[in-house]
Amino acid sequence: MKDFQVGTGTYVITEKNNQKRSIQLFCLLCILILFSVIKNGLLPYLSKQVGLSGLFFPILFVLSGMIMTLLVDLICHQLLEPNKKINYFHSLNLGIIYTLILPLYTPLLFVVLGAAVVIIFEYFMRKLFGKIYLSPVLVGWIFIMGLHLLSFIPTLDYLNPLEVELGTPLGMASTISDLGNYQTIVEPYGSLLDFILGFVPGGVGTTSILLCMMLAIYLTIKKELKWRIPLVTIATVFGMTFMIGEFSHLSLWYPLFQICSGSLVFGSIFIAAYDETSPVTPIGQVLYGLFLGVLIVILRYMTPLTDGALAAMLIIPVFNSVFDYIGAIARFHFTKSVIAFIIAWFLILLFACFIGIQNMKQEKMIETRVEQIDLM
Amino acid sequence: MLSVKLHKWKKISSKTQASIYNKPAYVYIPLISQDDDNITLLVKKGDYVYKGSIIARRKGNLRIPIHSSISGTVVGFEEKYYQNGKLEKCIVIENDYKEKYQVNKGVKRNLTKYSKEEFIELLKECGVVGLGGTGFPTYVKYSSKRKINTLIINAIEAEPYITCDSVLAASKCEEILEAIDAIMEINQIPEAIIAVKKTNTELIHTINNFIGTYLRIKLVLVPDIYTLGYEKKLVQYLKHVSYQKYSMDVGIVVNNISTIYAIYQALKYQHPLTERMITFTGDALKKPQNVIVKNGVLVEEVIEHIGGYKRDKKIQLIAGGPMMGRAIPSSDLVVTSNLNCVLVLKPNTGKEVSEVCVHCGKCVEYCPTRLSPVLIKEHLNHPKILKQLEPQRCIECGLCTYLCPSRIKVRDMVQEAKQKVGGSK
Numbered sequence: 001m002k003d004f005q006v007g008t009g010t011y012v013i014t015e016k017n018n019q020k021r022s023i024q025l026f027c028l029l030c031i032l033i034l035f036s037v038i039k040n041g042l043l044p045y046l047s048k049q050v051g052l053s054g055l056f057f058p059i060l061f062v063l064s065g066m067i068m069t070l071l072v073d074l075i076c077h078q079l080l081e082p083n084k085k086i087n088y089f090h091s092l093n094l095g096i097i098y099t100l101i102l103p104l105y106t107p108l109l110f111v112v113l114g115a116a117v118v119i120i121f122e123y124f125m126r127k128l129f130g131k132i133y134l135s136p137v138l139v140g141w142i143f144i145m146g147l148h149l150l151s152f153i154p155t156l157d158y159l160n161p162l163e164v165e166l167g168t169p170l171g172m173a174s175t176i177s178d179l180g181n182y183q184t185i186v187e188p189y190g191s192l193l194d195f196i197l198g199f200v201p202g203g204v205g206t207t208s209i210l211l212c213m214m215l216a217i218y219l220t221i222k223k224e225l226k227w228r229i230p231l232v233t234i235a236t237v238f239g240m241t242f243m244i245g246e247f248s249h250l251s252l253w254y255p256l257f258q259i260c261s262g263s264l265v266f267g268s269i270f271i272a273a274y275d276e277t278s279p280v281t282p283i284g285q286v287l288y289g290l291f292l293g294v295l296i297v298i299l300r301y302m303t304p305l306t307d308g309a310l311a312a313m314l315i316i317p318v319f320n321s322v323f324d325y326i327g328a329i330a331r332f333h334f335t336k337s338v339i340a341f342i343i344a345w346f347l348i349l350l351f352a353c354f355i356g357i358q359n360m361k362q363e364k365m366i367e368t369r370v371e372q373i374d375l376m
Numbered sequence: 377m378l379s380v381k382l383h384k385w386k387k388i389s390s391k392t393q394a395s396i397y398n399k400p401a402y403v404y405i406p407l408i409s410q411d412d413d414n415i416t417l418l419v420k421k422g423d424y425v426y427k428g429s430i431i432a433r434r435k436g437n438l439r440i441p442i443h444s445s446i447s448g449t450v451v452g453f454e455e456k457y458y459q460n461g462k463l464e465k466c467i468v469i470e471n472d473y474k475e476k477y478q479v480n481k482g483v484k485r486n487l488t489k490y491s492k493e494e495f496i497e498l499l500k501e502c503g504v505v506g507l508g509g510t511g512f513p514t515y516v517k518y519s520s521k522r523k524i525n526t527l528i529i530n531a532i533e534a535e536p537y538i539t540c541d542s543v544l545a546a547s548k549c550e551e552i553l554e555a556i557d558a559i560m561e562i563n564q565i566p567e568a569i570i571a572v573k574k575t576n577t578e579l580i581h582t583i584n585n586f587i588g589t590y591l592r593i594k595l596v597l598v599p600d601i602y603t604l605g606y607e608k609k610l611v612q613y614l615k616h617v618s619y620q621k622y623s624m625d626v627g628i629v630v631n632n633i634s635t636i637y638a639i640y641q642a643l644k645y646q647h648p649l650t651e652r653m654i655t656f657t658g659d660a661l662k663k664p665q666n667v668i669v670k671n672g673v674l675v676e677e678v679i680e681h682i683g684g685y686k687r688d689k690k691i692q693l694i695a696g697g698p699m700m701g702r703a704i705p706s707s708d709l710v711v712t713s714n715l716n717c718v719l720v721l722k723p724n725t726g727k728e729v730s731e732v733c734v735h736c737g738k739c740v741e742y743c744p745t746r747l748s749p750v751l752i753k754e755h756l757n758h759p760k761i762l763k764q765l766e767p768q769r770c771i772e773c774g775l776c777t778y779l780c781p782s783r784i785k786v787r788d789m790v791q792e793a794k795q796k797v798g799g800s801k
Contacts (some may be wrong), residue, residue: 083732
């Protein structure tokens, strides 16, 4: 007697499962880890600014986050979902992304605690809502920011000596009352090429725009990246900062500086476009990118936050269901999404002009004051 | 919108020469046409029927006849599995092995000697339906009052494993080209396009050998990507036009290449559609191959005829291709005109368990009908939102389930939504 199995199709499936996708991402993230080790460990070691401990500290830093996310994942899995298959590389990837956005001076204890928060939060969201609404990585990051504010634990475990003197470029720019100029905000770090290559202060592995872009292109070719999100986010920030710069007669270097600084590029590729916390529809992704870009600029220029990219990426996914709803309907009736695009374009123009004019006024005020001082 | 290459598994059945199975002791003609079981029965137990006799007819608008595929005696009625996975009532006819036609209408030397009305009536009475898997009555496509500007012959055969169209087209290329020419002449169609996948070199070579004298017939090579065989997508790719419901609305008729051969049989011999080539394939069959089979034959008999199964335990018998087909709980499946493939596999279900959806968006990105399957899945219990997501557009190509890295049976959920939305209308 033959045993005919009944099951619903399809009866062939792609070989690419979540585990394989995670392994692919893990391999790519290892390239960023390698860059981080070179930038923060090897180069200072070769220039004899640090000893052997300094050479290995960056790798220890990333490993501590990775191991903690893996351990907590194993524990949570045993406690909450023992029958389900575990994807180790998923938690490892979260651990890597989480540690790469942190500054190297973050105390290891904070790193480890934050890593635990990342995984616990993910399980918590999944159990409670069946879906992840906020990026777990950024929840870990915000947890560390909180710990820094409380600062009851002594900070400063290690600093890359090459970065000690200046601080981050955006931090430097925020200390200047107007938009600054090339000499004041770019030249202290070398040139824009240094920004693109990543040899400027910032997160452990977020600074190399070139590497991030290359990885993004690879992932896009492999159809493993929601490429519209980083593309539209970066383009929006570029467009807005270009307009802002134009009010103060700054040339193209200014928007380039803005997109190459901070965690914008890395974040938009590996965090904003993170599958679970980003829209699934193409138009939803474009809208998400537009609003994310606007929010980044608002936070950068109108709040005390110097970067704003990560904070914006934490907030925007809350509206995913709206973006997806519009995006899904727009797949059949594009005109129904027009209002959302008009709002986005309006916000882009409004805030770019508003910030640009504010800075222009600020600049004029400074000029007047300088003239007054000169006259005196 | 992206497409996926699914070129694998074709060689399994195409490397063996096609065979014929034409000596069944009984045939079981299901009283169903294109999932419509509203059929008028025209014979009773004990009646003698000829090969090609009309034994039942569909009611309603599409009054297409159902023919006997053999000559013999009606011995009763039994339920057998139809390709929709359900048991359907069948007329059981005992074969007298005489292959007798009631009237021998002779051979038509010139296929173009038909008026358009005669042509449509012939297609209707010969029961010619789409052999690509839909079973849609072909005469309806030519009945449109709108002028037909282009005839597209779909020889893409997009699903993995299936090769019956290519094998038939390669062996009956002259007849097919003659039929296309006749259809163009009768219907005053200025242009015909045969769409073949770039990778199907054997068929391309054969067509190129014969096409020379047919100046109005063009051979167009298309990329080897899944869902390009889907009518709407093919029309869009070849003619850059889109339409809502039927391609006839934009002056285009699309026929499967095997359907063209069925039209040839009707034009040349006035023979109704009583047999077709079917791909019997899969890793659980000893000798996968294409077989010409009469309608109403049990699949089990054909499988035994071609060498049987490799294993007895845990096999999956699928009526249709691996993407759009359906697993049948028994080999008591009957062959019908719209069955193009019988796939026998070692089951893969259970090897990988469904995980939580990671929102990768692949199902949305690749959906040929621009649906948002993941959102449909999430809103299954929200009828208002579900309706706006238009799940009824789903063509059940299965690409969403194939691509899902979380191994979620997304298509099943969209089908569920389709039913819910249909019910709420």
